[in-house]
Amino acid sequence: MQQNHVTMKDIANRLGVSSVTVSKALGDKEGVSDELKQKIKEIAQEMGYRFNTAAKAMKEGLSYNIGVVIAERYASVTQSFYLQFYQYLSTALEDVQYSGILHMLSEEDEGQLVLPRIYHDRKVDGFIILGQLSNTYISAIHETGIPLVFLDFYTDRTELDYVITDNFYGMYEMTNYLIANGHRDIAFVGSLHATSSIQDRFLGYYKSLLEHRIPLRQEYILNDRDESGKLLDVAIPEALPTAFACNCDQVAYLLMNTLRKQGVRVPEDCSVVGFDNDIYATLAEPALTTVEVDRQEMAKTAVNKMVRKISDPALNSGRVLVRGKMIYRESVRSMK
Amino acid sequence: MQQNHVTMKDIANRLGVSSVTVSKALGDKEGVSDELKQKIKEIAQEMGYRFNTAAKAMKEGLSYNIGVVIAERYASVTQSFYLQFYQYLSTALEDVQYSGILHMLSEEDEGQLVLPRIYHDRKVDGFIILGQLSNTYISAIHETGIPLVFLDFYTDRTELDYVITDNFYGMYEMTNYLIANGHRDIAFVGSLHATSSIQDRFLGYYKSLLEHRIPLRQEYILNDRDESGKLLDVAIPEALPTAFACNCDQVAYLLMNTLRKQGVRVPEDCSVVGFDNDIYATLAEPALTTVEVDRQEMAKTAVNKMVRKISDPALNSGRVLVRGKMIYRESVRSMK
DNA sequence: CTGAAAGCGCTTACAG
DNA sequence: CTGAAAGCGCTTACAG
Numbered sequence: 001m002q003q004n005h006v007t008m009k010d011i012a013n014r015l016g017v018s019s020v021t022v023s024k025a026l027g028d029k030e031g032v033s034d035e036l037k038q039k040i041k042e043i044a045q046e047m048g049y050r051f052n053t054a055a056k057a058m059k060e061g062l063s064y065n066i067g068v069v070i071a072e073r074y075a076s077v078t079q080s081f082y083l084q085f086y087q088y089l090s091t092a093l094e095d096v097q098y099s100g101i102l103h104m105l106s107e108e109d110e111g112q113l114v115l116p117r118i119y120h121d122r123k124v125d126g127f128i129i130l131g132q133l134s135n136t137y138i139s140a141i142h143e144t145g146i147p148l149v150f151l152d153f154y155t156d157r158t159e160l161d162y163v164i165t166d167n168f169y170g171m172y173e174m175t176n177y178l179i180a181n182g183h184r185d186i187a188f189v190g191s192l193h194a195t196s197s198i199q200d201r202f203l204g205y206y207k208s209l210l211e212h213r214i215p216l217r218q219e220y221i222l223n224d225r226d227e228s229g230k231l232l233d234v235a236i237p238e239a240l241p242t243a244f245a246c247n248c249d250q251v252a253y254l255l256m257n258t259l260r261k262q263g264v265r266v267p268e269d270c271s272v273v274g275f276d277n278d279i280y281a282t283l284a285e286p287a288l289t290t291v292e293v294d295r296q297e298m299a300k301t302a303v304n305k306m307v308r309k310i311s312d313p314a315l316n317s318g319r320v321l322v323r324g325k326m327i328y329r330e331s332v333r334s335m336k
Numbered sequence: 337m338q339q340n341h342v343t344m345k346d347i348a349n350r351l352g353v354s355s356v357t358v359s360k361a362l363g364d365k366e367g368v369s370d371e372l373k374q375k376i377k378e379i380a381q382e383m384g385y386r387f388n389t390a391a392k393a394m395k396e397g398l399s400y401n402i403g404v405v406i407a408e409r410y411a412s413v414t415q416s417f418y419l420q421f422y423q424y425l426s427t428a429l430e431d432v433q434y435s436g437i438l439h440m441l442s443e444e445d446e447g448q449l450v451l452p453r454i455y456h457d458r459k460v461d462g463f464i465i466l467g468q469l470s471n472t473y474i475s476a477i478h479e480t481g482i483p484l485v486f487l488d489f490y491t492d493r494t495e496l497d498y499v500i501t502d503n504f505y506g507m508y509e510m511t512n513y514l515i516a517n518g519h520r521d522i523a524f525v526g527s528l529h530a531t532s533s534i535q536d537r538f539l540g541y542y543k544s545l546l547e548h549r550i551p552l553r554q555e556y557i558l559n560d561r562d563e564s565g566k567l568l569d570v571a572i573p574e575a576l577p578t579a580f581a582c583n584c585d586q587v588a589y590l591l592m593n594t595l596r597k598q599g600v601r602v603p604e605d606c607s608v609v610g611f612d613n614d615i616y617a618t619l620a621e622p623a624l625t626t627v628e629v630d631r632q633e634m635a636k637t638a639v640n641k642m643v644r645k646i647s648d649p650a651l652n653s654g655r656v657l658v659r660g661k662m663i664y665r666e667s668v669r670s671m672k
Numbered sequence: 673c674t675g676a677a678a679g680c681g682c683t684t685a686c687a688g
Numbered sequence: 689c690t691g692a693a694a695g696c697g698c699t700t701a702c703a704g
Contacts, residue, residue, distance in 0.1 A: 005397065007680095007681060007682085008681070008682070009681075009682095017690075017691085018690070018691045018692080019681085019682080019691090020683080020684095020690075020691055020692080021689090021690060021691070023681095023682065023683060023684095024683090024690090027683085029683095030689095031689060031690075032689070032690080033689060033690095036689085036690090050455070050456050050457070050458050051456060051457055051458065051682090052394070052458050052680090052681055052682065053399075053457040053458055053459050053682095054390045054393035054394040054399060054458065054680085054681080054682090055394050055680075055681035055682035055683085055696090056681085056682060056683075057390035057393075057682095057696090058388070058390040058391050058394055058680090058681085058682080058695095058696045058697060058698085059681085059682055059683050059684080059695080059696050060682095060683080060696080061341065061696075061697095063389075063390060064457075064459075065437075065459070072423070083419040086438070087408070087440050090438070090439070090440060091440075094453055099437055099453065099454055099457070099459055100437075100438070101401075101435055101436070101437050101438075102422070102426070102436070102437075102438045103426070104423050104426060104427075117430055117435065118435050119386070120386050120387060121386070121387055121389040121400070121435070122386050122387065122388050122389055122390065123389050123400075123401070123435055279615075283619070343696095343697060343698085344697070344698070345697075345698095353674075353675085354674070354675045354676080355675090355697085355698080356674075356675055356676080356699080356700095357673090357674060357675070359697095359698065359699060359700095360674090360699090363699085365699095366673095367673060367674070368673070368674075369673060369674095372673085372674090387698090388696090388697055388698065389698095390696085390697080390698090391680090391696075391697035391698035391699085392697085392698060392699075393680090393698095394679095394680045394681060394682085394696090394697085394698075395679080395680050395697085395698055395699050395700085396680080396698095396699080397680075
């Protein structure tokens with residue numbers, strides 16, 4: 001129960017060497033005999049030495065922290081998706097001797113272009129931005145010159161770095177799977193102008209239809225949210241499709257409730273698939289066939305990008321796609 | 337887009353004063369004329385000065401960061417409760433010029449008593465521990481002497497500091513409410529030996545029964561989980577109570593599914609209440625009457641405690657209870 | 673009201 | 689292989 005403040009100097013004194021030698025030994029640098037290195041490490045351990053990152057930080061001008069920014073609206077009760085993402089980021093950052101500092105961005109700060117306090121305090125060497133933010137906010141943070149990596153979101157600005165899941169390919173694969181199961185009347189559920197992810201997923205769906213020479217029908221493109229992003233009841237088409245490809249699990253879950261109320265059984269009467277593999281995928285009955293976003297791989301990729309950007313801020317590695325993974329459950333019926 | 341590295345010295349040079357004066361001005365300390373202070377602040381702003389926390393940290397031996405530890409098992413897909421909690425903590429910390437660093441503790445690290453890397457790096461001045469951890473881990477982290485505040489969890493060790501929701505009072509109030517609505521056959525759903533929260537909630541329930549001279553019936557105490565914490569199907573008693581007081585919303589939600597399968601309607605045939613006001617409270621149909629844990633108030637209280645402990649580590653303010661808030665919805669029927 | 677000096681605990685050249 | 693010196697950017701105590 002003692003709050004120790006052992007320094008390298010203390011270790012050096014104890015062993016009758018200089019603190020330079022201790023620094024080299026603990027940092028595994030050249031120029032200390034292996035024997036002495038070993039001895040120093042043992043003593044450090046024994047004395048309960050803890051490295052003082054602040055000192056290193058000041059010397060090198062780096063904090064060894066990365067800010068992870070998530071808009072508050074993505075961290076609501078129903079959306080632990082991004083918070084789980086943070087977990088992977090945190091682990092990936094530790095692997096490269098960094099720590100993550102999570103910053104929830106409020107609507108207010110986003111609107112008024114208030115940068116995170118950790119920016120002003122120089123507590124971070126860069127920001128990983130998780131999810132979509134307003135263009136003006138992106139510009140504001142980008143103008144500071146601090147290294148930036150965008151995760152799970154991209155824009156048309158090619159000078160920025162992005163790591164995203166391959167939404168296009170994921171929904172393409174999913175639609176192929178539905179078609180392989182004999183479906184041809186497949187609706188896409190998602191408002192095309194709401195988010196860039198929905199658009200890309202839609203395009204993957206469309207690509208699959210094109211490849212299979214199934215015409216795209218306007219009445220099978222169903223809105224799921226209004227312009228503010230608020231989820232709506234999906235209007236079920238008169239002619240019931242045999243499958244609904246939903247842009248996310250939550251919408252698939254809500255759609256299944258609506259279908260149930262209309263007496264439509266899933267998957268007997270029609271199939272429903274989702275995307276994300278979040279809580280709604282398993283809350284749904286039957287559980288949803290969906291595409292899992294490989295957040296772990298995305299997190300690792302983003303952290304790597306960030307570390308490279310910190311050592312070379314001019315670096316621009318562009319948009320990196322990470323492939324998702326099909327999860328097969330019980331919400332699809334084979335029509336064959 | 338320039339990565340600036342303006343220091344106090346730069347500002348001082350620009351104005352022909354010393355960096356000491358700049359430090360005093362920016363820190364709003366005594367000994368600089370208001371005029372000069374104002375001028376310095378303007379120039380700092382104009383030059384894009386950012387405070388270097390690392391330098392202050394080294395000087396004072398404080399990092400101005402607090403680690404927030406959450407066991408990974410509490411941050412699963414279905415449990416964003418604690419992650420929301422973190423949000424409040426983060427805001428409360430910013431109010432006192434601190435930043436929060438979220439650390440997800442893996443089962444493995446917990447078992448092997450591996451302390452967070454941010455501890456070894458001296459990146460934090462204290463830890464707020466969110467939720468229950470093993471006793472051995474608590475001992476291990478406590479022995480380091482680093483200031484500790486436990487949030488939403490307590491033990492019998494009086495030398496530690498806790499901030500918890502008033503589980504006892506919340507369930508007491510809830511049971512009173514059921515009784516006021518004419519219920520007398522009220523079951524409690526929760527395994528009494530699983531967690532300390534469940535125990536306290538049970539005792540609040542019991543207290544209410546005692547006050548109303550309703551006998552406690554063993555067959556109305558229903559297990560909801562096994563020893564490992566895994567949720568079980570609740571065994572509905574032969575003689576159906578008129579109300580179920582569940583120890584949490586999730587269990588209430590699951591119970592309602594079970595009841596539905598047995599053809600029991602809520603609230604017509606029996607009432608069900610929960611606790612926590614989490615996602616399950618509104619996912620349930622009808623929505624659950626429940627007790628909302630006042631996480632914001634708890635977060636503020638914990639941060640205050642922490643700040644006081646940092647300046648005086650010997651301080652032991654003990655167990656602080658924060659009152660919850662009844663949320664009335666549609667899952668209770670009046671028997672009158 | 674203002675500032676020169678010392679020091680926080682490291683690391684990076686450089687000298688031996 | 690080992691170490692004395694300088695410096696990172698602040699703040700504190702002291703002198704003027």
